Amino acid sequence: MIDTNETPRLRLTAIAKRFGAVRAIQHADLIVRAGKVHALVGENGAGKSTMIKIVAGAETADTGEIEFEGERVRLGSTTAAIALGIATVYQEPQLFPELTVAENIFLGRELKRAGRVDWAAQNAKVVELLELLGLPERYATAEVGTLSVAEQQQVSIAKALASDATVLILDEPSAILTDAEIEVLFDVVRRLTAAGVAVVYISHRLDELFRIADEVTVMRDGRTIGTYPITELSVRQIAHLMVGEELSDARPHREVPEGPAVLELRGLSRAGKFRDVDVSVRAGEIVALYGLVGSGVSEIAACVYGIDRSTGGQLLIGADPVDIRSPGQAQRLGIALLPANRKVEGMFGFQSIAFNISAGHLGLLSRFGVWVDRAREKAVALKLIERLAVKTPHERQPISAMSGGNAQKVVLARQLVERPKVLVLAEPTQGVDVGAKEEIHRLITELAEEGTAVLVVTSDLPEALRIADRIQVVRGGTTTDEFGPDASQVDLLAAAAGGSE
Amino acid sequence: MTAVAEARIRRRVLPAPVTGQEFVLVGVIVALWAALAISTPAFLTAGSIQPLLVATAPVALVGVAMTIVIITGGIDVSVGGAIMVCSVLTAKALVGPEVSLGVAVLLSVAAGGLLGLVNGVLIAYGRVHAIIITFGTANLFMFLGLQIFGSGTVNGIPGTLAFFGRGPDGRTLGIPHAFLITLLITAAAWWYLRHTAGGRHFFAIGGDPQAARLAGVRVQRRVLLAYVLTGLLVGLASCFVIAQGTSTLDQSVGAGKELAVIAAVVIGGTSIMGGRGSVLGTLLGALLVQSVASGVTQLGWRSQLSDLFVGIFIIVAVGADLLRARARRNR
């Protein structure tokens, strides 16, 4: 497919890696060339992040070969990879906000003269780097904390290049950027390739690959499906390669009762995050808001639940417009929300299952609102443990000792204590094993059958298709197309990743 | 890049040499002194300012090290106890063996360094929160100090340490030596924190110790150094404390000093959360607190009223910082 005369900068052959019983990568090949942008795409769980970690030296492959400039190498640690010139820029910038850009770039390997830091030499080097990246030289002496997220990402790139990187891995760099910022990023990437750097570019947003990538490697289920010049592909074709053969998901068609919307978002907006979002959910209906990471989809959930305030548009419960200022108020209106980040937003780590379930419903589970009715609390906890099939010896088990799937069920159980009218689920099965995922999906359907209006906010494509009666695609911070349950994965992915040609 | 731009980048060394907080403090101190000078003519005289500077010195000196400790995200509440140990040890050495000035200072500094080492090892390698460890060692140090005291007080301390501030021999150009030395050490620490890799690493550790370790900073060693440095400066400050008093040292020496030092650091604009701070601010903070104390006495008010002002200063200084941070976030 691609001519392979020259020696590639980096070649990975027949890589395999397993974590315990999970085969993260079964068989993967990757060839990265000098001066080219190589895109790596695949759905969540396809093995992309494991591949990056292997290249960055953060994980070691079980089998397979890695060649750098034609030489066989071992990437046993991140320092080994950096020494070879392989640098990685992760999504979360690992920078020190109180230090300047130059200091951040040289931290731990300062240029010194007579025992003191040679600011002039460091600044000069940093200015050189910034010039290469087309960035303003004032960055050099600015404190990182005063820069925007996009600027901090550029600093991370500069930091990676300061160690004379010849291979630069960018892990979803565009997810946190606005359109204008993405232009700057592309400009930076083009300058780098012009200077001979090989760039590995991971992204969910397929449309942008056509503007920046030279070649695309597609991964699916722990395998590399193939590598293609970008010019030979369309968004639809890439989407097709990513999702593979469409399984005829034997999902019984559900009859959704007619009726007025229980939850409706009319042109809901939050400045800088999302705008003009329209979606409505009826009683007994499951609607999925499907969007890629960074599309604004997760911020919508936070706004419905009163964590963030909207800056425009309307939110209606029943037919009444409401202004939700706090999660407590949202709960009183009959809204429950399963947060996306289980560890940070959901779990009370070293507290028991019963504690985790009753938190947020203490008024209901107390006598006169003061004394916790412990018998009732226990009964509710046991009932929900049974209903959600949480695997635990007793309800006093600390949640931090449980597996991801079980912990997620406990946090979900908390949302069901008061039988909400509206249930919002943000990434309900992220970091959850397959068995628990099935069970959670079954439970969501059950809840809808009982008349709950369910809004699933997800970046997991098969999940959206499996459980939703309607799917609303979110792209670029706004709702775009709507699909029925019979839509194909390719259609959905193409709609969400841009370019529905 | 143009030559002009290059020169500008080279010149603008980082970070800004002084922060806003320091300017504000200078302004407040000047205003306070002016007000005091108007209301009590005796204030702006050598006889009033010199004791003020002598009293500022020990708090400001320990404050230099405390600033570094707090920049790393730690804290040391044992300095009061450590001051007690060093000063009683030194006072006894001066009374009994009648050691010379140099030996007394060395003894005090060495003793302080040893106490700092104990804290540093426990905190850097015991992986326990600094406030808890130093609460514990504070008690241990006080026990040690009281044991050395034996009976109530140490009497008849010779004037060996008068060099640091009491009387005309303790001054150069009218400035007490204790304050001069504090100025010099503050300047040295300011330079060290600004211009050396080791100094900058303290800030990185306070920002994110895990990321600092990954970047190649030797976190444990740096943390250990911060506490040892605190001990060393406590030793020197103890000499100032002895020099400040009469020929008697009683068991209340050092009591409550840890909070006075932390107050000076905080008023000076150092963030208790770590990662940001200035030794210059601490010096000004200590000077401000002492100026208020001196002013309150000279105005004939109850001396304890000055503590009320310390409390208010802390609230105002940190509150302003919080509001600034909030404004930055909302921007």
Add this chain to the structure above:
Amino acid sequence: MTAATVQAPAESPAAKILRVLLTQRIALLAVLIVVVVVTFFVNDAGGYLTAPYDFDYMSASLINAIPLAMLGLAELLVILSGRGGIDLSVGAIVSLAGMVFGFAYGEWGWPLWLAILATAGFGALLGAVNGFLVSYIGFPALIATLATFYAYKSLAIVINNQQPISTKPIQELFSLSKSVELPLFGQYVPDVPLGIFTFLLPTVVAVWLLLARTSYGRRLYAIGTNDVAARWAGLPVRDTRFKAYVYAGLISGLVAVVTVGQFASARPDAGVSGNGMALPAITIAVLGGVAITGGIGRVAGVVLATLLIVWLNAGILLAFVGNEGSQYQLLALGAVLVFAALLNGLTNRKYGGSQ
């Protein structure tokens, strides 16, 4: 992730005892109390002590447990609330509220119950200032309470021109500190200081009920464990944290009454002289297993830690002559605290935390 369940390896009896002692702070404290008491009994029998260390003496020494345990519980509440919760101002509140009590009861002749109520309320008000600064403005607790420590301490001294209040009604309050014979079986057990029943036990029971039985207690543990998750669960995070400081102030106000009674005088420096009362209170809380990071800590731990320190101190007083005794108490407190802290670190590494 793997679905396979991991079978815990069989544990030898010795390893099990070690694990229980390290992870169950209550068990460790109970064992240490027994060790301390037995050690002093043996020393007493051997004639090494200056006075008999017996149940009567242990009971009488409980007078010292009253302020210590009560302030330890105050620290428990604020440290539990998380985000670096701590209260350095409790001693200063004791001083200032004590002066208010002195005025109300000693000077203005208010009835005792009203004076106590007013003092507790005033303490709560001072605590509310802390809570407002920490919870609503966002001050680090260490800073806010350091500032109010200075302010309250200063006000306590200035309010009555540095003079203590020891009018007749105040002096007669000393009767509050006497020991009483228990009803029914009183002749078989030692007399117990009255304050245990009038102040300490009610506070212990109240705080225990608050933490273990009320919805407020649940909320407090929740925000201390993870205040982001608490917000997503719809809990009133700020209000809950604010109240923790108010309750701590209220308890400090009650301690002020106890202290005035013990001294038979409202002293302006009652809570801040020497090392003050905050340091020992925080020490007791930490020793009692309260995690400085919030969310972990129990009333029983604080009470047992108090008993350990009080009975250890009482024994030390008999083992050393004169001032030496009070000095060795510092050694014991410091050593026990460092030991407990290092133990916490070890437990975290070995077993992933304690309860």
